[in-house]
Amino acid sequence: MASLCSCESRSGVIAETECFKADSVYYAKGFEISRFDEWIIVNVRNPWDTLKTLRRYVLIDKNKPLPDSLPEGIIIRTPVEKAVFYTSVHASMVAQMGRIDAIKGVCEIQYITDSLILERIADGRIADIGLATAPNIEKIIELDAELIIASPYENSGYGAAEKIGIPIVEAADYMENHPLGRTEWGRFYGLIFGEGERADSIFFTTKERYNHLKNLATQSENKPRVLLERKYGASWIVPAGGSYIGTIHSDAGADYIFSDFKGSESVHQTFESVLDRAYDADIWLFKYDTKQDYTYDILKDEYQPYSNFRPFKEKNIYICHTTRTTYYDDITLHPDRLLEDLIYIYHPELLPGYVPRYYTHMK
Amino acid sequence: MKGRSKHIAIYISLGVALLLLFCGGLLYGSVRIPIDSILEIIAGRFEGRQTWVQIVMQSRLPQTITALFAGASLAVSGLLLQTLFKNPLAGPSILGISDGAYLGVALVMIYFSFNSYLTTIIAAFVGAAVVLLIIIGFSRKVKNSVMLLIIGIMVGYLASSIISILNYHASPDKVHQFVLWGMGDFTGVSMEKLPWFVIFASGGLLGSVFLIKPLNALLLGESYAANLGVRVKSIRIAILLCTGILTASTTAFCGPISFIGLAVPHIARLLLGSSNHKQLLPITLLAGACVALLCNMLTVVPGSNSILPLNAITPIIGAPVIIYVIVNRRNIQYFN
Numbered sequence: 001m002a003s004l005c006s007c008e009s010r011s012g013v014i015a016e017t018e019c020f021k022a023d024s025v026y027y028a029k030g031f032e033i034s035r036f037d038e039w040i041i042v043n044v045r046n047p048w049d050t051l052k053t054l055r056r057y058v059l060i061d062k063n064k065p066l067p068d069s070l071p072e073g074i075i076i077r078t079p080v081e082k083a084v085f086y087t088s089v090h091a092s093m094v095a096q097m098g099r100i101d102a103i104k105g106v107c108e109i110q111y112i113t114d115s116l117i118l119e120r121i122a123d124g125r126i127a128d129i130g131l132a133t134a135p136n137i138e139k140i141i142e143l144d145a146e147l148i149i150a151s152p153y154e155n156s157g158y159g160a161a162e163k164i165g166i167p168i169v170e171a172a173d174y175m176e177n178h179p180l181g182r183t184e185w186g187r188f189y190g191l192i193f194g195e196g197e198r199a200d201s202i203f204f205t206t207k208e209r210y211n212h213l214k215n216l217a218t219q220s221e222n223k224p225r226v227l228l229e230r231k232y233g234a235s236w237i238v239p240a241g242g243s244y245i246g247t248i249h250s251d252a253g254a255d256y257i258f259s260d261f262k263g264s265e266s267v268h269q270t271f272e273s274v275l276d277r278a279y280d281a282d283i284w285l286f287k288y289d290t291k292q293d294y295t296y297d298i299l300k301d302e303y304q305p306y307s308n309f310r311p312f313k314e315k316n317i318y319i320c321h322t323t324r325t326t327y328y329d330d331i332t333l334h335p336d337r338l339l340e341d342l343i344y345i346y347h348p349e350l351l352p353g354y355v356p357r358y359y360t361h362m363k
Numbered sequence: 364m365k366g367r368s369k370h371i372a373i374y375i376s377l378g379v380a381l382l383l384l385f386c387g388g389l390l391y392g393s394v395r396i397p398i399d400s401i402l403e404i405i406a407g408r409f410e411g412r413q414t415w416v417q418i419v420m421q422s423r424l425p426q427t428i429t430a431l432f433a434g435a436s437l438a439v440s441g442l443l444l445q446t447l448f449k450n451p452l453a454g455p456s457i458l459g460i461s462d463g464a465y466l467g468v469a470l471v472m473i474y475f476s477f478n479s480y481l482t483t484i485i486a487a488f489v490g491a492a493v494v495l496l497i498i499i500g501f502s503r504k505v506k507n508s509v510m511l512l513i514i515g516i517m518v519g520y521l522a523s524s525i526i527s528i529l530n531y532h533a534s535p536d537k538v539h540q541f542v543l544w545g546m547g548d549f550t551g552v553s554m555e556k557l558p559w560f561v562i563f564a565s566g567g568l569l570g571s572v573f574l575i576k577p578l579n580a581l582l583l584g585e586s587y588a589a590n591l592g593v594r595v596k597s598i599r600i601a602i603l604l605c606t607g608i609l610t611a612s613t614t615a616f617c618g619p620i621s622f623i624g625l626a627v628p629h630i631a632r633l634l635l636g637s638s639n640h641k642q643l644l645p646i647t648l649l650a651g652a653c654v655a656l657l658c659n660m661l662t663v664v665p666g667s668n669s670i671l672p673l674n675a676i677t678p679i680i681g682a683p684v685i686i687y688v689i690v691n692r693r694n695i696q697y698f699n
Contacts, residue, residue, distance in 0.1 A: 131531060233543030234550045234662065234670050270393040271550060272418040273668035279414045289537065304553035305421040
């Protein structure tokens with residue numbers, strides 16, 4: 001699509017003759033890309049108030065001179081060669097695009113499961129910059145980072161990091177409700193690191209594979225009733241039907257018990273209301289990251305009333321260890337892999353011989 | 364005689380309130396179950412939906428009994444500490460005992476990532492015991508109770524700073540789990556675990572009954588108590604031990620619960636108008652149970668299936684009482 005436009009710039013209105021082409025964004029609701037001759041503009045929508053723009057980034061090729069008149073927005077010279085990441089997920093995404101060399105620092109290294117990144121942390125090529133909520137600013141300055149990639153939270157800033165003059169990319173992909181919406185954000189990160197085409201190709205491959213698997217799941221008429229997660233403290237936090245997790249389980253051909261909870265936020269439920277609705281579920285899946293692997297005995301020892309659920313009695317519980325598998329590193333760029341696991345659990349006849357990556361049958 | 368009939372009236376009204384709140388805990392929850400069904404379930408004659416039987420017998424019943432014992436234990440341990448330290452603001456959460464238990468649990472949850480229930484309980488006991496031993500150790504050197512209270516507060520700060528450092532290195536799932544545990548919870552004790560909690564709590568409560576006389580003597584001052592033949596040193600240790608058992612068992616089973624230990628002794632004194640432990644201790648015990656049962660019911664949001672954190676509810680009842688006591692300090696009989 002090409003059209004004429006006029007844009008505000010620092011020095012006034014840019015000539016109307018300048019053409020731009022908007023990239024089609026398929027699943028993501030949080031950003032849009034417009035290509036101009038000399039730059040690319042990426043508008044990131046405010047995920048909490050979608051009518052507003054959170055940030056506007058202007059990506060300009062490093063190898064070309066800076067144009068005299070620039071549009072309003074945060075200027076990023078691309079490809080970025082030195083970046084720090086507040087989240088392991090984004091570092092892993094950029095590594096998968098082949099730009100691991102651009103990762104100079106990462107927060108909260110204990111969540112990282114990507115072996116190549118871990119190797120570089122071990123030999124000092126990637127620095128540990130502390131907590132995402134309180135990163136080591138001096139270290140970021142010392143690394144001479146050109147860019148910070150951070151996950152935004154509602155109504156909270158980035159403290160001192162905002163004052164050191166390094167542009168911050170607000171990576172709001174986690175707010176997308178469709179799994180492929182999150183994947184699509186990779187296209188934006190690809191542009192930043194000069195791997196736009198590669199990122200596009202990863203996205204389109206994932207998209208095709210995801211939709212192919214989703215179609216495959218529709219071949220089965222059986223829709224198992226699925227219960228997710230477990231009680232923490234007094235609450236059982238249930239993902240809503242419209243959430244990322246709710247969507248992927250429905251796409252895998254499950255009848256997710258709480259799919260009638262509209263919206264995308266998780267809902268705190270009491271144990272008794274979950275038991276009342278889900279006691280006769282067919283399958284129960286939960287994630288954990290304790291040292292000991294869960295067993296039926298341990299689960300019952302943790303809270304005896306868990307044994308009232310039908311999946312417990314019939315031994316239909318599947319569990320995922322989040323730090324021994326690459327679950328969190330993969331789900332953003334490769335939701336198709338999680339979908340494949342889920343289809344295998346719900347409809348094993350559709351994927352004969354498949355070995356699941358994340359979930360295992362609890363013993 | 365007038366005093367005696369007043370006491371009887373207080374006992375009867377607290378007893379009735381306790382009974383009503385206990386029944387309320389069984390009847391009221393996020394899933395609506397008709398009263399006649401609940402009565403049949405309790406009588407063991409219900410033949411309808413089995414999930415309702417499980418909800419009442421495996422979820423609501425242990426939860427209500429847990430709230431009852433936790434409230435009584437925290438309130439009594441608060442009273443013992445207030446008398447021992449002669450300070451109306453003493454309480455298990457202020458003296459660092461809950462923090463010690465909290466630290467023990469943080470260590471096993473975050474650092475060792477064990478998920479067995481028993482380890483959590485043992486860890487809470489060990490944590491509380493360590494803090495208590497530290498305080499008992501200092502109590503040999505520091506004679507002044509206010510100074511000892513300050514030492515307790517400092518030990519509590521140390522424990523919380525270690526917890527923060529542990530959180531710094533934990534994964535989000537664990538921090539989440541731990542934060543939710545820190546919000547207090549009467550729902551975590553299943554029918555299987557309940558006897559253990561009841562045994563520990565009853566042990567601590569029974570022990571405190573034997574301390575009534577020396578507690579009254581301590582009210583007159585430590586030297587006066589010594590003159591009356593009270594062995595102040597061993598009584599101090601006995602009080603701290605009792606408090607430790609009560610706080611550690613409650614924290615281990617229900618998480619750190621704020622304000623009940625601090626506020627309920629004041630509610631009891633306001634009701635009674637005196638500080639005689641012969642009446643004050645049982646009334647504190649009953650009032651603590653009532654307050655905890657009430658808080659437990661208030662966590663269930665009417666008309667929804669969700670639940671509020673317990674520690675969001677307890678200050679709503681606790682804080683106004685403390686403010687009232689401080690503002691009216693001069694007019695309240697038991698301060699004079």
